[in-house]
Each structure stands twice: as C-alpha cells, then as structure tokens.
Amino acid sequence: MNAPAPSPLTDLSRLCIHTATTKPWAIETAIERYAAAGVAGITVWRDTLEGRRPAKIGEQIRDHGLEAVSLCRGGFFPSLTAKGRQEAIDDNRRAIEQAAGIGAPLIVLVCGAALGQSLADSRQQIVDGIAAVLPDAEAAGIRLAIEPLHPMYADDRSAINTLAQAHTACDQLNHPLVGIAADVYHIWWDDDLPAQIAKAGELDRLFAFHICDWLTPTSHLLTDRGLMGEGCIDIPAIRAMVEATGFTGYNEVEIFSTRWWESDQDEFLSRIKDAYLQHS
Amino acid sequence: MNAPAPSPLTDLSRLCIHTATTKPWAIETAIERYAAAGVAGITVWRDTLEGRRPAKIGEQIRDHGLEAVSLCRGGFFPSLTAKGRQEAIDDNRRAIEQAAGIGAPLIVLVCGAALGQSLADSRQQIVDGIAAVLPDAEAAGIRLAIEPLHPMYADDRSAINTLAQAHTACDQLNHPLVGIAADVYHIWWDDDLPAQIAKAGELDRLFAFHICDWLTPTSHLLTDRGLMGEGCIDIPAIRAMVEATGFTGYNEVEIFSTRWWESDQDEFLSRIKDAYLQHS
Numbered sequence: 001m002n003a004p005a006p007s008p009l010t011d012l013s014r015l016c017i018h019t020a021t022t023k024p025w026a027i028e029t030a031i032e033r034y035a036a037a038g039v040a041g042i043t044v045w046r047d048t049l050e051g052r053r054p055a056k057i058g059e060q061i062r063d064h065g066l067e068a069v070s071l072c073r074g075g076f077f078p079s080l081t082a083k084g085r086q087e088a089i090d091d092n093r094r095a096i097e098q099a100a101g102i103g104a105p106l107i108v109l110v111c112g113a114a115l116g117q118s119l120a121d122s123r124q125q126i127v128d129g130i131a132a133v134l135p136d137a138e139a140a141g142i143r144l145a146i147e148p149l150h151p152m153y154a155d156d157r158s159a160i161n162t163l164a165q166a167h168t169a170c171d172q173l174n175h176p177l178v179g180i181a182a183d184v185y186h187i188w189w190d191d192d193l194p195a196q197i198a199k200a201g202e203l204d205r206l207f208a209f210h211i212c213d214w215l216t217p218t219s220h221l222l223t224d225r226g227l228m229g230e231g232c233i234d235i236p237a238i239r240a241m242v243e244a245t246g247f248t249g250y251n252e253v254e255i256f257s258t259r260w261w262e263s264d265q266d267e268f269l270s271r272i273k274d275a276y277l278q279h280s
Numbered sequence: 281m282n283a284p285a286p287s288p289l290t291d292l293s294r295l296c297i298h299t300a301t302t303k304p305w306a307i308e309t310a311i312e313r314y315a316a317a318g319v320a321g322i323t324v325w326r327d328t329l330e331g332r333r334p335a336k337i338g339e340q341i342r343d344h345g346l347e348a349v350s351l352c353r354g355g356f357f358p359s360l361t362a363k364g365r366q367e368a369i370d371d372n373r374r375a376i377e378q379a380a381g382i383g384a385p386l387i388v389l390v391c392g393a394a395l396g397q398s399l400a401d402s403r404q405q406i407v408d409g410i411a412a413v414l415p416d417a418e419a420a421g422i423r424l425a426i427e428p429l430h431p432m433y434a435d436d437r438s439a440i441n442t443l444a445q446a447h448t449a450c451d452q453l454n455h456p457l458v459g460i461a462a463d464v465y466h467i468w469w470d471d472d473l474p475a476q477i478a479k480a481g482e483l484d485r486l487f488a489f490h491i492c493d494w495l496t497p498t499s500h501l502l503t504d505r506g507l508m509g510e511g512c513i514d515i516p517a518i519r520a521m522v523e524a525t526g527f528t529g530y531n532e533v534e535i536f537s538t539r540w541w542e543s544d545q546d547e548f549l550s551r552i553k554d555a556y557l558q559h560s
Contacts (some may be wrong), residue, residue: 041526108429115496115512152432153510154469155496161469189434189441190400216395218437220499232395 004244005195005248006236009251014248015276016069018042018210019048022265023256026056030159035064037269038126041250046085046095054101061102068104068135068249070093073154074144077099077129078122078159092133100140106139106207108145108181111169113159122159126246127172137177145181146170146208152221153186163187164194170205170236179205183254185212185225186231188238194241201245208244211235214254223258227271229279239280251280283474284524286516289531295556296321296530297347297449298338298490299328303536307337315344317549321530323350324382326375334381341382348384349530350461350488351375354424356392358402358439359407365405368392372413380420386487387417388425388461389453391449393439402439407452418459423500425487426450426460432501433466443467443476450485459485462522463534465492465505468513474521481525489522491515494536507551509559519560531560 018040019030026047034042042061048055055076061068074095079085092107100105112125113119130144137144149158160166166180180200187193200206214233218224228235239251253272260268297319299310307328314322322341329337341348354375359365372387391406393399411423417424424469426482427437428446442447446460460480467473493511498504508515519531533552540548 118514119471135352150470151430152501155494155498155546165471189431193401214435218432218435221432221498221501223539234398 004240005235006240009280010277012038012273012276013040013272014068014250015175016043016252017066017272018043018045018072018254020045020072021253021255021272022263023261027052028060031060031064031066032260033266033269035066036236037273039066039273041067041069043072043108043252043254044068044104045072046098047150048073048087049098054098057105062155069104069244069252070106070108070145071099071102072105072108073110075108075109075158078112078114078117078125079115080114083109085129086162090130092129093136096133096142097139102279104147105141106143108147108208108271111145111158111160113115113154115156119154120160123165123169123247126160127169130169130173134173134175134177143177143179145179145206147183148186150186150278153264162190162192163200164192167196167199170203177205181208181210182206183210183212184233184238185210185214188214190236193238197238197241199243201247206242206245207249208252209247209249210252210254212241212253220258222255225255225257227255227260228253235280251276281331284516286520288359290557292553292556293317293320294399294530295319295553296323296347296532297552298323298325298352298532299340301535301547301552303532303541304545307332308340308344311340311344311346313546313549314367315346317553319346319553321347321349321532323352323532323534324348325352326378329378329382331507334378336383343425348382349532350386350388350425350506351384353380353390353529355389355438358394358397358405360394360396365409367369369412372409373416376413376420376422378414379422385386385421386423386425388427388488390427390429391438392441393434395436399434401441403449404447404496410449410453410458414453414457423457423459423487425459425519426468427461427463430466442470442472443480444472445475446510450533451485456484459487461488461490461499462486463490463492464518465490465494465545466514468494468518473518477518477521478525481527482504483550486527487529488532489519489527489529490532490534491519492533497532500538503536505535505537507535507540508533508555531556
C-alpha cells in the first residue's frame with residue numbers, strides 16, 4: 001500500500017487538548033485558557049470532575065465556545081474477582097453518566113489487565129465488560145473507543161496492545177457504538193499501521209486520534225511523553241493515514257509529562273499550539 | 281493451537297547465565313562463581329572482554345567445565361550515514377572474531393535503529409548489515425541470532441520488535457547461520473507467540489532462549505528487569521512452547537537490574553538458581 005502524503009495543519013480548528021496534558025490546571029482554568037488560546041476542543045479527564053456537577057462543566061465548556069470531544073477514561077474491566085469486574089462495570093456506567101452530563105459523545109477506554117491471569121482472559125473480560133455497559137451507552141447515545149495501549153502497558157493497564165487486537169474486540173462486540181481510539185504513542189512502532197488504520201476507517205470505527213511524541217531516552221514509562229516534534233514519531237505520516245480514511249475529527253493532544261507539568265502551563269499551552277502547527 | 285504443557289526444571293544442566301546479569305563481577309569472577317554454583321553455561325558480554333585475550337577467556341571457561349553459549353552482542357547496524365553503517369559492519373566482524381576466540385558458537389544481535397529515518401529503512405539496513413558480515417560468520421562457523429526487542433526499544437535499540445519481523449529478516453537472508461533469539465521479556469505480550477515460536481522451530485532458526493521477568497511497576501526501561509517469579513511473565517508456558525519445537529538449548533538468564541546489581545552477587549546467584557528451578 002502506498003503511504004498517503006501528509007498535508008500541513010494551518011489552523012487550530014481541529015486542535016483538542018486533554019485536561020491531563022495541563023494537569024496542574026483545574027477544569028475551570030483549563031476551559032478558560034484553552035478557549036482564550038483558540039483551542040477548539042477539550043477532552044475531560046474524570047479526576048477533574050471531582051466535586052463538580054458534570055452538567056455545569058458541560059455548560060462552561062459550551063459557554064466558552066469549546067467542544068467536549070471525549071471523556072477520559074473508562075475501562076479497567078479485568079479483575080481476578082467477579083466483585084472487581086462488577087465494580088468496574090458500575091464505574092463505567094458512572095462514566096457514561098458523566099459523559100452525558102458534560103455533553104461529550106465519546107468515552108475513551110483504557111481497557112485494563114489483571115495481573116495473575118492470562119492476557120487472553122483479560123481480553124475476554126474486557127469484551128464482557130463493554131457488552132455489559134452497552135445498554136447504558138445506547139440509552140445515553142455515548143460511543144465507546146477502545147484505545148490499544150503500547151505493549152509496555154500489558155502488565156496492568158491494558159491487555160489490548162495493538163490495533164489488530166482492538167479490531168478483534170470490536171468484531172466480537174459488533175456494535176456501532178464501539179470503535180477505536182488511535183494514539184500515536186501506543187501504535188507508532190507497529191509495521192501493520194497502514195492496514196490497521198485503513199481497516200478502522202472502512203468499518204467506521206476510528207473514533208478518536210491522539211497525538212504526542214516518544215522521547216529518546218524515555219525516563220518514565222507513564223509520565224515522560226514528549227511534545228510533538230520532541231521525539232521520533234512521524235506524526236504527520238500517521239495523521240495522513242488517519243485522514244485518508246475520511247476521518248475529520250480532532251487531533252487530540254494528550255501528553256503526560258512530569259517535565260511539562262512542572263513548567264509554566266500558559267507557556268506550555270503556547271508551545272503546544274506551535275508544535276501542533278509545525279510538527280503534527 | 282493447543283498450548284503445550286510446561287514441565288518443571290529439575291536440575292541446572294540447561295542453566296546459562298549472561299555475564300551482564302552479574303555485572304559487578306569481572307569475567308574471571310563470573311566464570312569461577314558460575315562454575316562453583318553448578319551453572320552449566322555462560323553467555324559472555326563483550327564489555328567483559330576489555331583488555332583480555334578472548335582465547336584465554338575461552339580456555340578459562342572450558343577449564344571450569346562451563347560451556348560458552350553465546351557472545352552478546354552484535355548488531356546496531358542502522359545509521360544515517362554510510363560511514364556509520366560501515367563502522368557497524370566492522371564492529372560485528374570483530375564480534376565474530378571474539379566469539380570464535382572464546383569458542384562461542386553464536387552471537388546475539390541487538391539489531392539497532394537509527395533515529396531520523398523510518399523503521400522500515402532501519403530494518404533494511406539491518407538485513408544489509410547482516411548480509412555483509414555473513415561471509416565472516418561462515419568462515420568462523422558462527423551463528424547469528426536476531427533478537428526481537430520489545431516495542432519500547434523501537435526508537436534507538438532495534439527496529440525489529442516482534443518475532444514476526446525477525447522471521448521476515450531471516451526469510452530475506454535465507455541462510456542457515458541466521459536465526460532468532462527469543463527473550464521472554466521482549467515477546468511475552470505478543471498474542472501470536474505460539475505460532476511464531478512454532479514457526480521458528482519448523483524452520484530450524486530458534487537459536488537461543490532468554491529468561492527473566494517483567495516487574496509491575498517497571499521503574500526504568502532498561503535496567504529494571506525482574507528475577508524469574510518476581511513479575512507477570514508465564515515463563516514455564518513460553519518455555520513449553522520453545523521446547524515443543526524440539527529446542528534443547530540453554531535457558532539463559534539475562535537480567536539487567538540496578539536493584540540486583542547493587543545486591544550481594546553471591547546471594548543473587550543463589551537466588552537465580554532457586555528462581556530458575558521454581559519459576560522458569
């Protein structure tokens with residue numbers, strides 16, 4: 001397959017930022033600063049809703065002219081115990097309520113993996129867990145995006161580690177509300193990327209696209225992501241594959257970085273905009 | 281495919297230890313202590329040969345009743361420059377001389393990846409680099425094992441990150457001296473493991489098997505490996521797949537761990553033996 005050619009981003013109309021990217025900011029601050037900076041979309045992490053009414057946050061988002069792109073995150077379905085699996089299902093039902101409350105049409109699922117059982121067993125529990133919450137998702141009109149996580153997170157964060165595995169789970173669930181969130185950080189190394197992304201497009205299940213960069217060296221498995229352009233991921237090439245499927249959604253900036261969190265967040269937001277236009 | 285059943289290890293006759301596992305020890309000390317502990321094989325890391333004549337080290341290994349299992353490591357073929365690629369080829373030729381010197385029949389290749397070019401380009405340079413040193417390997421009768429590295433090392437350590445990619449490189453080179461080193465740390469998460477290991481057996485290219493464990497959490501990408509049993513890898517299950525191919529080689533303990541290196545190495549060696557029998 002010939003790789004599609006990337007085209008430059010020329011404005012911020014498809015820029016969405018995850019609140020976890022600017023973690024030091026409260027949700028109210030993030031809404032205000034993103035809007036003032038001309039960012040178009042916001043993905044809300046659930047920890048920022050602590051002590052808030054989701055409907056009120058949704059109102060603030062809309063009042064500032066932002067679009068609520070998605071809620072992060074649901075998932076973590078596997079558990080060694082039935083009680084644990086039920087608690088996860090209950091928690092995902094609350095996430096669906098929260099997403100509906102803020103007016104986000106999508107929940108990103110970090111699917112989970114339980115130490116002490118096989119990855120295959122965890123994958124089955126993921127599929128079962130999503131199936132259990134699908135009636136709630138249908139009632140609320142909320143889509144669920146399985147995000148394959150990098151294989152370095154297979155131990156306890158997700159047993160779904162490739163787009164191919166995400167497709168398998170989607171195939172099993174076979175439901176229009178279940179799709180895939182593609183994050184360059186997790187999938188960039190995969191030589192099957194062009195075919196797997198194209199397949200997601202053909203099956204109308206590419207629900208979200210997340211960007212950041214991979215640093216060399218990476219000092220921490222969770223919190224040392226790079227700003228676009230700081231690392232080795234060819235983001236424009238992957239974005240071109242995504243857009244070749246007809247995807248017109250947001251490019252969501254999701255950067256977990258102790259280094260950036262310790263910096264001035266207004267300056268960081270400015271750097272994100274520059275990096276978005278120059279290196280995404 | 282039905283998973284083969286693992287059978288317990290009951291003696292140390294197939295236990296090999298990598299000198300990098302007991303990094304604080306000089307090669308002479310490692311030889312002496314491994315032999316005294318009843319370890320059967322030793323894999324020699326090249327840094328331990330600094331200032332030594334390989335033939336003399338080989339003699340010491342044999343005099344202590346140990347088998348020189350392999351030399352670690354060759355590889356790192358990709359480079360953005362022709363000069364860099366030639367230097368890598370020259371270095372791999374020196375590695376072949378060293379392996380022959382110590383009497384090790386195998387070199388493990390950490391194949392490399394060059395930042396600033398695509399993984400596909402790096403993979404082509406890996407194949408070209410191996411092809412360039414094959415005449416030397418033939419003359420010395422040394423086998424070369426491509427070790428697929430975990431995808432978290434795709435940035436600058438290896439563009440070959442799955443057994444499937446290692447097979448592709450082997451297919452391209454199509455030479456009886458070129459095979460695969462399977463390390464549980466790098467491949468445990470791969471849902472295609474049973475088929476890929478079986479294929480390696482069928483094609484007579486499974487040259488080495490390395491063991492250790494994956495810790496949760498992992499605090500460092502390079503130097504926080506676990507002793508067998510400390511982590512989540514089902515080592516007996518993977519060993520069973522390997523043995524189902526007819527593999528009768530060593531189980532090579534390769535643990536990079538700041539934590540263990542800081543501990544008493546005699547005590548660590550004792551723990552390795554226990555963990556080998558109980559958790560491998």
